[in-house]
Amino acid sequence: MQACGGAYPPETRRKYFITGPQWAAAYQGQALFHAPTRQPIGFADVIREYAKIGIGHWCTHDTDVIPTEQLGKDGQKEIVARIQKSLAEHGLKCSMVTTETFYHEVFAASPAAEAPEIREYARFRVCNTVEVGHELGAQFAVYWPGTLGYYVQGAVEETQTLRWYADALNAACERDIVVAREKNRPTLKHCLEAKPFEPQAEILLPTSDAMLGFIASGLLKHPEMVGLNPEYLHELMWGGAPRAALARALLAGKLWHFDINDGYRLKHDVDIGVGLVNPLDWLNVLVLLRSHGFNGPFNLDFKPPRTTSNWGVFAVSFPSAVDRFITLWEMAGEVQQDPIIKEASEALQAGAGVGPGADAKAIAEANKELLTLHELIAHRLVQLLLGLHRGRTFVV
Ligand code: 3MF
Numbered sequence: 001m002q003a004c005g006g007a008y009p010p011e012t013r014r015k016y017f018i019t020g021p022q023w024a025a026a027y028q029g030q031a032l033f034h035a036p037t038r039q040p041i042g043f044a045d046v047i048r049e050y051a052k053i054g055i056g057h058w059c060t061h062d063t064d065v066i067p068t069e070q071l072g073k074d075g076q077k078e079i080v081a082r083i084q085k086s087l088a089e090h091g092l093k094c095s096m097v098t099t100e101t102f103y104h105e106v107f108a109a110s111p112a113a114e115a116p117e118i119r120e121y122a123r124f125r126v127c128n129t130v131e132v133g134h135e136l137g138a139q140f141a142v143y144w145p146g147t148l149g150y151y152v153q154g155a156v157e158e159t160q161t162l163r164w165y166a167d168a169l170n171a172a173c174e175r176d177i178v179v180a181r182e183k184n185r186p187t188l189k190h191c192l193e194a195k196p197f198e199p200q201a202e203i204l205l206p207t208s209d210a211m212l213g214f215i216a217s218g219l220l221k222h223p224e225m226v227g228l229n230p231e232y233l234h235e236l237m238w239g240g241a242p243r244a245a246l247a248r249a250l251l252a253g254k255l256w257h258f259d260i261n262d263g264y265r266l267k268h269d270v271d272i273g274v275g276l277v278n279p280l281d282w283l284n285v286l287v288l289l290r291s292h293g294f295n296g297p298f299n300l301d302f303k304p305p306r307t308t309s310n311w312g313v314f315a316v317s318f319p320s321a322v323d324r325f326i327t328l329w330e331m332a333g334e335v336q337q338d339p340i341i342k343e344a345s346e347a348l349q350a351g352a353g354v355g356p357g358a359d360a361k362a363i364a365e366a367n368k369e370l371l372t373l374h375e376l377i378a379h380r381l382v383q384l385l386l387g388l389h390r391g392r393t394f395v396v
């Protein structure tokens with residue numbers, strides 16, 4: 001890290017609303033075809049190491065920290081108290097809680113399966129997570145539905161299944177309203193996260209746009225309490241442009257939380273650290289978010305490489321991801337102020353000054369350089385990204 005030119009100090013990193021997931025740091029390297037490689041690690045270690053790095057917020061699935069059989073029981077209370085102590089000791093805040101509805105076999109046929117007892121259990125799980133969230137002082141609850149889909153066709157009736165899934169979210173929102181009143185706290189922001197494939201063959205809500213449609217479908221009792229947690233790579237996986245997906249969420253007033261990572265189009269969920277694959281696209285994403293006043297939470301939902309040691313996870317993987325994010329965020333600010341981009345953008349919007357009533361040919365002729373300016377702006381963005389605007393000339 002030193003040879004790389006150093007790093008941002010923890011105080012600088014803490015100024016950003018960057019959140020560190022329990023599951024990302026505790027990931028043991030066990031992807032589908034891989035045996036685990038890292039030692040198990042608990043919340044106390046993760047919170048302590050995040051504090052040292054300067055990651056000021058921590059988030060978790062219910063079962064990342066509470067064994068399934070202890071959920072809602074005395075064991076849960078005792079664990080939540082220990083988490084509160086760890087957070088206080090290291091000056092971290094819990095930003096978000098989320099319910100795991102994909103790992104345990106009970107959710108094999110989705111949290112909205114036909115069997116009523118599975119759906120009742122799913123309702124218990126999301127309501128319990130809301131309670132844990134309030135205990136830990138969280139502002140957000142995230143829902144990646146996980147197994148909401150199927151492998152074989154025809155048995156699952158999509159409209160009914162979505163109604164049942166909405167029932168779970170409705171229960172969570174209603175529980176939230178009650179608990180928030182009891183604790184004199186604001187209600188949580190409930191954020192849906194879409195992923196186009198995995199862990200089912202077919203997914204009922206595969207994209208952020210599908211989630212927006214679901215929020216507006218009339219099935220939710222409190223649509224105003226429900227927004228989005230898009231994940232950068234999940235939009236790329238289906239071939240979408242993440243920046244355009246985020247723009248649609250912004251227009252709907254639903255961009256509330258953002259999972260940041262990187263990867264490749266039309267491939268599986270590789271969860272690479274932010275900015276390692278598509279830095280130019282990332283720069284542009286952050287320009288969009290800055291210009292719309294979105295400043296977090298930015299959730300580091302990536303996976304440290306498979307054989308990296310527990311030491312390397314905190315010495316290299318997390319701090320380097322945070323620092324790439326901060327650098328790209330600062331560069332996005334530079335883009336917003338860049339006089340050349342400003343002038344080119346203004347010229348684009350001024351138009352060519354063709355008078356009213358001109359025909360298509362004349363308008364097109366007068367606007368020939370519109371795409372030239374697009375290209376000039378793109379060139380300038382690459383210059384800013386690579387630092388070429390600081391005077392590099394090409395010499396061999
Ligand atoms: C899966 C994910 C999930 C969600 C998490 C939050 C394990 O691809 O991205 O991370 O982000 O479940 O609800």
Ligand code: MG
Nearest residue numbers: 193231259301
């Ligand atoms: Mg995610």
Ligand code: MG
Nearest residue numbers: 231269271301
């Ligand atoms: Mg993911």
